Amino acid sequence: GAVVSQHPSRVICKSGTSVKIECRSLDFQATTMFWYRQFPKQSLMLMATSNEGSKATYEQGVEKDKFLINHASLTLSTLTVTSAHPEDSSFYICSASGTIWGTDTQYFGPGTRLTVL
């Protein structure tokens, strides 16, 4: 299957700072990438859909000015958590979609654990 990487895998920052997370599709070109957030013991929640060269589409309740998404190339999308606060501490996961046998399949990165002190 396709490989998606994320960097960093873990980050600890102080409240009020901004953190950038990179998501790369290593062996295929991803027109669409997705960003998810997962709190402990919970399922993944879709935050936004990112299309190369255009503005991201955010899910209801996700602040677009707080979670800045840039998808400048077919292999790279970035999520910037601006002015992070402790409640933003979570596991952030990206994915890239590809089509297999007539349907879209998502390939996920390993995740980034963000801790805001």
Add this chain to the structure above:
Amino acid sequence: DAKTTQPNSMESNEEEPVHLPCNHSTISGTDYIHWYRQLPSQGPEYVIHGLTSNVNNRMASLAIAEDRKSSTLILHRATLRDAAVYYCIPHKRALDMRFGAGTRLTVKP
């Protein structure tokens, strides 16, 4: 989006088969049935998908009911590395994919 119902948790013994059920009675005719799993502290990984016919790959088998309102993921011989949360997600477009609570599988040695 098709609503899914999966058991919250299941247990299996190592080396034994595991059948993970999923009900998706509101599935549309064009939705494929996808299964993903998430190992602890990792991103989800694709397991298998199908439309109407049963499917096999190196990881698992997928049995789809004739009316497509339910499906079963079959792990033929569970190993400790199969302990994960398994998600059944009917969809066609990636844009429509949403995660439910899934089934947490525990494998006992």
